[in-house]
Amino acid sequence: MTSTVSGPGADVVAAAAGDFARELTRDSLLRLARREIAAVHVPGFCDRRIAAEAAGKAVRHKALGNYHKKYTSTVGRVHLPHIDTAWNPELTAEYHDVALASIQEVRALFAPYLSPVDHVRLLLQECWPAGAELLRLRGRPCFVGALRVFRPDTSVFLPHNDRIEQETDAPEAAGVTEQLVANIYLQVPEEGGDLQLWRREPTHAESRTILEVEGLDPATVEPPDHVIHPQAGDLIVFSSRMLHAVTPARGGHRVGMAAFIACKGPDEPLRYWS
Ligand SMILES: O=C(O)CCC(=O)C(=O)O
Numbered sequence: 001m002t003s004t005v006s007g008p009g010a011d012v013v014a015a016a017a018g019d020f021a022r023e024l025t026r027d028s029l030l031r032l033a034r035r036e037i038a039a040v041h042v043p044g045f046c047d048r049r050i051a052a053e054a055a056g057k058a059v060r061h062k063a064l065g066n067y068h069k070k071y072t073s074t075v076g077r078v079h080l081p082h083i084d085t086a087w088n089p090e091l092t093a094e095y096h097d098v099a100l101a102s103i104q105e106v107r108a109l110f111a112p113y114l115s116p117v118d119h120v121r122l123l124l125q126e127c128w129p130a131g132a133e134l135l136r137l138r139g140r141p142c143f144v145g146a147l148r149v150f151r152p153d154t155s156v157f158l159p160h161n162d163r164i165e166q167e168t169d170a171p172e173a174a175g176v177t178e179q180l181v182a183n184i185y186l187q188v189p190e191e192g193g194d195l196q197l198w199r200r201e202p203t204h205a206e207s208r209t210i211l212e213v214e215g216l217d218p219a220t221v222e223p224p225d226h227v228i229h230p231q232a233g234d235l236i237v238f239s240s241r242m243l244h245a246v247t248p249a250r251g252g253h254r255v256g257m258a259a260f261i262a263c264k265g266p267d268e269p270l271r272y273w274s
């Protein structure tokens, strides 16, 4: 299957097909963690009918709330993701208290089928030299499998990056050498909802802005290196430490399922959470 690209970056992507791997394997994961490739993009990772059904449940979910920062508050998410614990001890305790129940609740949305995030967890465990496991912070299990709901025309993720060390001082978060994020797309309208990738980390000044408002003004950033229009059912894994953004989806909801993945080198297990 060919890559599905659109927008201003399409030529760049076509010219740089070697920047993408099409399968999640030991080799593609190691190359991604070493930043030799920009992303692992697996078209049709998950059955589209199963994806569509789960997307509908996410849009109607009773635990659908919004991200908390100024420029991400347009995006909905099901269950509390770690970023929204915002260094608050009560929210952090609540996050861990409900983590396992939330994992099981999201899993049940896909029953009787395997949830795509569980499928990713198994592949990481099988492929990575030292295996993979659920992240624990101060010994307490994290949630994984956040469903993100981008509302038609209004939701956007401005250029930003994600780093666990900026969200917690728990000892388990020290020594991370790379942070990846796996997104499984459950529903994507035909137009918009593009994933933009830059192959660089933000500058110090940009990082300060991102920490304050979780996004840069696109006019202040050069064009992205890659623009991908995901199809429902696709899996895309990329470095969350590098700049990335999501453009508004036109005329319909864009629903994804996300897991961050901390890497401390091939001799340590990968650890995932949302
Ligand atoms: O929904 C996407 O395509 C990526 C969103 C994002 O910012 C992330 O997964 O860290």
Ligand SMILES: [Fe+2]
Pocket (backbone or CB within 6 Å): 160, 161, 162, 240, 244
């Ligand atoms: Fe992100």
